[in-house]
Amino acid sequence: xxxxxxxxxxxxxxxxxxxALSQVxxxxxxxxxxxxxxxxxxxxxxxxxxxxxxxxxxxxxxxFEGRDISRLPAYQRTRLGIxxxxxxxxxxxxxxxxxNLIVPLEYVVHRGSLHTADTRGEAMEILRGMGLADKALTxxxxxxxxxxxxxxxxxxxxxxxxxxISDEAMAGLSGAEVDEVLDILFKLNESGITIxxxxxxxxxxxxxxxxxxxxxxGRIICEGTPAETVANADVQRAYLGH
Amino acid sequence: MKVEPGTKRFLIxxxxxxxxxxxxxRAVSNEYVFFAxxxxxxxxxxxxxxxILGGYAGYVNFGSxxxxxxxxxxxxxxxxxVDAPVLVQVVAGATMSGLLGxxxxxxxxxxxxxxxxxxxxxxxxxxxxVVVNTPYLGGAKGLPIxxxxxxxxxxxxxxxxxxxxxxxxxxxxxCARYVETSWIGRGLRAIRDNEGAAECSGVPTLKLKLxxxxxxxxxxxxxxxxxxxxxxxxxxTSVFNLNYAVSALAMPIIGGMSHWIGPVIGAVLLxxxxxLVTVTISSELNVLVVGVLLVVFVVAAPDGILGLVAKLRRxxxxxxxxxxx
Numbered sequence: 001x002x003x004x005x006x007x008x009x010x011x012x013x014x015x016x017x018x019x020a021l022s023q024v025x026x027x028x029x030x031x032x033x034x035x036x037x038x039x040x041x042x043x044x045x046x047x048x049x050x051x052x053x054x055x056x057x058x059x060x061x062x063x064f065e066g067r068d069i070s071r072l073p074a075y076q077r078t079r080l081g082i083x084x085x086x087x088x089x090x091x092x093x094x095x096x097x098x099x100n101l102i103v104p105l106e107y108v109v110h111r112g113s114l115h116t117a118d119t120r121g122e123a124m125e126i127l128r129g130m131g132l133a134d135k136a137l138t139x140x141x142x143x144x145x146x147x148x149x150x151x152x153x154x155x156x157x158x159x160x161x162x163x164x165i166s167d168e169a170m171a172g173l174s175g176a177e178v179d180e181v182l183d184i185l186f187k188l189n190e191s192g193i194t195i196x197x198x199x200x201x202x203x204x205x206x207x208x209x210x211x212x213x214x215x216x217x218g219r220i221i222c223e224g225t226p227a228e229t230v231a232n233a234d235v236q237r238a239y240l241g242h
Numbered sequence: 243m244k245v246e247p248g249t250k251r252f253l254i255x256x257x258x259x260x261x262x263x264x265x266x267x268r269a270v271s272n273e274y275v276f277f278a279x280x281x282x283x284x285x286x287x288x289x290x291x292x293x294i295l296g297g298y299a300g301y302v303n304f305g306s307x308x309x310x311x312x313x314x315x316x317x318x319x320x321x322x323x324v325d326a327p328v329l330v331q332v333v334a335g336a337t338m339s340g341l342l343g344x345x346x347x348x349x350x351x352x353x354x355x356x357x358x359x360x361x362x363x364x365x366x367x368x369x370x371x372v373v374v375n376t377p378y379l380g381g382a383k384g385l386p387i388x389x390x391x392x393x394x395x396x397x398x399x400x401x402x403x404x405x406x407x408x409x410x411x412x413x414x415x416x417c418a419r420y421v422e423t424s425w426i427g428r429g430l431r432a433i434r435d436n437e438g439a440a441e442c443s444g445v446p447t448l449k450l451k452l453x454x455x456x457x458x459x460x461x462x463x464x465x466x467x468x469x470x471x472x473x474x475x476x477x478x479t480s481v482f483n484l485n486y487a488v489s490a491l492a493m494p495i496i497g498g499m500s501h502w503i504g505p506v507i508g509a510v511l512l513x514x515x516x517x518l519v520t521v522t523i524s525s526e527l528n529v530l531v532v533g534v535l536l537v538v539f540v541v542a543a544p545d546g547i548l549g550l551v552a553k554l555r556r557x558x559x560x561x562x563x564x565x566x567x
Contacts, residue, residue: 053442054442073441073446073448074438075441075444078442079444083442086439090439091436091439092431092435092436093435093436094434095431095432095435103428103432103440103443104443106425106428107425107429108444155443156442
């Protein structure tokens with residue numbers, strides 16, 4: 001498939017005797033909205049940790065834009081165009097919201113041309129897009145939960161990724177807040193960014209994703225359209241609790 | 243090259259400071275003043291160097307004494323071997339301690355958390371044992387060093403070494419300030435706040451940590467290099483003294499770790515108090531002063547003097563409008 005942005009090729013990951021991922025293969029197309037679901041401990045976060053570089057996969061390969069990135073450290077993967085948000089927000093808490101975004105702008109986008117770059121202006125622009133502009137100068141440890149989620153996404157976006165991995169960006173948010181975050185993700189996707197969404201809020205994943213994959217105990221048990229996935233007997237047994 | 247207004251002010255301040263220090267060597271005749279102030283300047287360098295890794299990046303070095311000692315003994319070895327001038331000793335001492343920082347970092351900074359701190363404790367013990375067992379460096383009984391005569395422009399060699407330490411202090415603070423205000427400092431703070439998130443924001447965490455460990459080590463080595471010539475004597479128990487390690491971390495904590503001026507304030511305050519206590523009460527008690535102040539600050543003002551000042555500023559009530567008559 002030539003339009004694959006990311007190819008996960010038979011990836012395995014073990015922690016001691018525990019197999020977190022076993023021979024997982026999947027391809028994500030350019031511009032796609034891809035949902036990743038599965039029960040707790042099924043390997044979703046392990047998979048994206050392997051993709052983003054927090055872990056190295058034990059077997060298989062991770063190919064991004066035709067290049068095997070399995071052994072690259074995380075910061076180099078970010079520079080190639082893979083950004084992620086974290087399940088539990090990890091703000092740079094000693095910095096203002098604006099400064100949180102300046103980090104990736106300085107270390108990814110404007111590396112080597114810092115003296116000419118207007119990183120503050122760019123950071124403000126991203127914050128405006130996320131509805132966080134009025135919090136720009138707030139210390140990031142003063143934010144509310146939904147603002148922290150948005151900051152996670154905003155900081156990931158500041159790295160100007162081609163692939164954005166959103167790890168449970170909506171967990172614990174109210175209905176209206178979920179819609180707000182979904183709107184942001186739709187907008188980002190429209191601007192050409194491929195998005196992998198890990199989520200437990202089923203209506204959000206189903207509405208957002210064009211394709212959904214369900215993991216259980218480190219294996220893929222189903223991959224298809226949202227409707228197919230929900231109808232799948234294995235998914236119902238393993239995840240949906242039918 | 244365009245120089246930022248802040249940097250310009252800093253450089254002017256540094257030149258004025260050095261001019262004052264030099265004027266002092268001309269005006270003051272009591273050598274003890276230089277002897278005491280040298281220690282304060284030396285602590286400015288140590289505290290500033292410690293803060294580059296400990297304050298900005300959050301990796302605590304418990305072995306500052308080892309880096310200081312490597313600088314000092316590199317200086318001694320070169321002096322004994324080829325009569326190297328003190329400037330060469332400083333450069334060589336900084337290089338050796340910088341390499342030590344890089345080596346300890348390369349071994350332990352791949353892992354997050356306390357492993358680096360543990361390694362720094364170990365390295366201090368190992369190096370002290372090495373020095374004690376090296377007769378060329380004087381072994382356990384130490385080595386007297388004959389100071390050269392007064393260089394041109396100075397009345398005595400002590401004055402010269404005192405001025406040299408002032409220059410090293412300015413260089414150290416300049417380096418720290420540059421790191422802090424540049425993209426490097428922002429990267430280090432990102433590492434301290436959350437290393438995983440920093441890495442995912444494109445920060446090459448290992449490289450930055452190694453850079454900070456090398457720079458921090460080098461500055462500590464530079465602080466140690468003139469030590470033997472300052473004291474005319476060197477022996478392992480005093481250079482590897484735990485006091486250096488404790489002071490190097492107590493001073494930034496007491497002064498405030500978030501800004502380059504914090505370690506300077508801490509060093510000036512603590513260094514001066516220590517000197518006063520040594521002279522007026524006892525040289526044993528000055529160690530107690532550091533300990534007590536450290537505990538008080540950690541409990542009552544974890545952000546140091548800078549944090550206290552910021553807090554007071556926020557609390558200051560708005561100016562009262564005069565009530566109409």
